[in-house]
Amino acid sequence: MREAMLTLGTLLLFGGGLMAIAATTPMGAGALIGTAQCTVLGSAPIPCLDMMMWAIGIATVIAFAGAALIMRNR
Secondary structure (H helix, E strand, O other): OHHHHHHHHHHHHHHHHHHHHHOOOOOOOOOHOOEEEEEOOOOOOHHHHHHHHHHHHHHHHHHHHHHHHHOOOO
């Protein structure tokens, strides 16, 4: 069970890190990321910077959960 938790923690840690890297790609807005509007699946447009902030926040929580699993089972 310990090895499974270490594996899951490693996957979460690296998955969260990759999500954070992918979230910093500003959807093609470039230098205009602060003023660009983005939509997700036909929803109301929201600022791309806000969308990027939420994506990085979620990725950070996932990565910290993975790190906690690794630290707990070492």
